[in-house]
Amino acid sequence: MASRLNPYISFDGDARQAMEFYRAVFGGTLALNTYGQYGPEQAGDAAEKIMHGMLETPSGFTLMGADNPPGQEHRPGNNISVSVSGDDDAELRRYWDELSAGGTVAVPLEKQMWGDVFGMCTDRFGITWLVNIGEQQA
Secondary structure, three states: OOOOOOOEEEEOOOHHHHHHHHHHHHOOEEEEEEHHHHOHHHHHHHOOOEEEEEEEOOOOOEEEEEEOOOOOOOOOOOOOOEEEEEOOHHHHHHHHHHHHOOOEEEEEEEEOOOOOEEEEEEOOOOOEEEEEEOOOOO
16 A cells, blocks of 8 residues: 555544544545443543544545543644645535534635635534635646
8 A cells, every 4th residue: 555644633522423424524434443442441431432533535535533542631723724625516515515514614615816716614523624626627
């Protein structure tokens, strides 16, 4: 397998809901492993929390996420966004509609000065998404 770069998102107890939401948005196969699967006696109250989740989509995206390990503080930051781009207008608009629903739109999805359709939103889990729809090449 070739090397790949993909986002890995930390959640504060709602990784299962978030990863299931992203599967509904992007489609694909979602694998979820709980802390309890790898040592229920050590996981305690976190036994049902997600230790590792991986979503692999038909479009070739890979998104990983997990609940913070027991005892580790959740410190969300604003120094990373997830960007989804391409030229499939219908697919990307559907992603936008679903990601922005229940979230906050910072930049509406509309034509920008560089010619592409672009929008920026923060989903209901606090993750910032950039959606860029380029013109299809002839």
